[in-house]
Amino acid sequence: MVAVAPLFAEERIKARVDSLNFFYGETQALKDVNFFVPDKKVVALIGPSGCGKTTLLRCFNRMHDLYANMRSTGRIFLEPSGLDILSKKVDPIELRMKIGMVFQKPNPFPKSIFENVAYGLRIRGEKVASYIDGKVEAALRDAALWDEVKERLHSSASSLSGGQQQRLCMARSLATDPDIMLFDEPTSALDPIATARIEELIDELKSRVTIIIVTHNMQQAGRVADYTAFMYLGELVEFDRTSKIFTNPTQKLTEQYVTGCFG
């Protein structure tokens, strides 16, 4: 049973998921998912292992296209253009230039810090050095990394700590001004201090970028997300404002999960 909150007047929608089903070969990983992603807010996807939250996240930037044997039915609409992300007519390359992703394990390229951030710009054909410099600095500032690395922009990215690497990956995505940022359990490999910094950043970023974050840490969802979607075995069980999900959920299953009856 799915429960979706009514739309409040002052909030706009950035994306709408409509009857989404997803199959890995014969196995169905997502079952009739419907919800919306409000503009310039943070949506958290929570649920136990195997519930499909990462699968759902990766639909947004068509990462599944890279692998064989996967198919989906249903649509994801981007607003206000009404473009269906999952349509065959949409070029995934162009889509990924509008949607950024930060992965679970920090994965900077084995290049310099500067080149990591500049890469997204270079593959779009940007050649003007001053423009690139400006964007790189802005992105590193947005990721709260600029002060720490401004003296060593051309040293290797692998010299950074885990938390710094993850912020570098954020800067890398931000440099291209995406509309939506997807975070796939971004702090699960980081220590508590680095985690706190990333959560702060997410809070600052949401005024400019719509954010969807997958997290297996309920408390994290409670800290950073405006809306939360609870998933279980491929179905979206409940989607509502975070405060409601955690204090007064409508579904029994949701209540059991957030009170820790199962993990």
Next chain:
Amino acid sequence: MLKRQKSFQHLREWLIEKILLLAALSSVLVTLGIVFILVLESIPFFKSVPLTNFLFDPYWTPLFSNPRYGIGSLVAGTLVTTLVALFVAIPVGSMIAIFLSEYAPAKLREWVKPALELLSAIPTVVYGYFALLVVAPFLQKVFSLIFGDPLISGFSMLSAGLVMGIMIIPYVSSLSEDAMRAVPMYLREASFALGATRFQTAIKVVVPSAFSGITAAYTLAISRAVGETMIVAIAAGMQPTLTLNPLQPASTITAFIVQVSLGDLPHGSLGYQSIFVAGLTLLVFTLSFNLFGHWLRKRFREVYA
């Protein structure tokens, strides 16, 4: 600021993919070329020489004025030299593999593995030199000491086969060792926990678990031995004699091809075609071994949980 002409980029991506595909298909072309030319040149041969002669005539003398074309003596030569080589390479290579995989400390392995690899990097013509000018005289001396008779002339299948075996040791040891190291530690631990020695564990647990990789190593060794040319061409003599005695000189399929190529053969003559027939026989042998090895591996492939 998206500066990209979408259709141009799509075209470029498509073109690049097709060019790379052509490169990959070139390998298929090579195989087709090999099979094509070997069969093409063999057909006229078999029109002149009946298959029964080819298979059962004990003499292979295509360059004589009264030529005879029985592949038996060449096959015998190949067989004996291969067996001698395997007699050396398989026990030695396997024992070294077990030692390196189950006993040797990491530091030792780091040095020994590259050193063995270097052994396989030596050009075969240098090994041929070694077989003819060092191993053969040495064997003659040893036999004279033990038996009062050198037993072998300068050319023999024994000296060639022994050196071939040495050359093949790294193939056997390296692949077998890789296969054994891939066996997960928990299988060994189960054996140790029951009170087995490391040697018992190695023989009864690790080796059977690594069976498919080890057979891959052995089939590679066999293929390599059968296809070896220069060592036998230099050290085994070039007279095709139908004998199974390794103390005798003999010619192998491969050595025969070299011998003919060194001379002058008019294109299209029966002698010219005979080397292609020899090559076809060789190809049939090595491909059969490869297929057999492949089938063995599939049948016994282990999947570790």
Next chain:
Amino acid sequence: MSHDRSTWILRQKIYEKIFLVVSVFFLICSGLVLGALLLDLAQSGTSRISWNLFSNFPSRFPEKAGILSAWVGTLLVMLVTCLAAIPLGVAAGIYLEEYAPKNRITTLIEINISNLAGVPSIVFGLMALGIFVYKFALGQSVLTAGLTLALLILPIIIVTTREAIRAIPLSIREAAYALGATKWQVTKDHVLPYSLGGVLTGIIIAMSRAIGETAPLVTIGALTFIAFLPPSPVQTTAPFINFDWLNSPFTVLPIQMFNWVSRPDPEFHKNAAAAGLVLLIITVSMNAIAIFLRVQFRRRTRW
């Protein structure tokens, strides 16, 4: 009962000791054999090592016979081999790892490559004789030799390229795709640069194998006694590069050694030893460089 057990355990331990002694003995023996080979080559060959060896043509007189035509031939043939095999092999490796879908054509190509790796080198020579020398009328030339060796080492380059590419973790590729890179951009900007070390190692090993190959080149008709050099690829008059050398007859270092070792005169065996030393130094140092590179690259890129 416990007496039986302790004798059993003792017996097992004795077996183990025997095994260890024998296998270490074998290891040492292999080393000794290598040493004996080197010693003999050095003993026989050093008398011939001199500047003359490298600057003389072969001759009827062993003291005067040199490897000039042989090493020049090896150089020219390897030039052709590299130009043919490296682009073809690396491109094929990239295709199979990055682009190939899992269908029957791909399986066919992969089976093919592993079969080719097991085909004896002399069969490549036969193919080259029938097809390159006669059907394509390229003659018994440097070009034919280079192409033959290129096809011979192609599987090695393809396999090592694939292994080098496979070592690159998936998450790096995903990060690049997530930024909107196309497949070629990911290949060009990430896959190729990060796999360079492994690819280079494979190329060096393949080339060292090609340098030592004798049988296929004898089959296509490399000469064993030539007293002239192929025409030079570069010249002082316009257009400064000529291609006549591709059509020239030739010999290579291993064939020269083969020729000398096959003669009954023991004086020529000394020449053979000298040529063998040169060959050994070339091939062993190339392999050593490759192994060194492999260790270096493995140390430098930590994923």
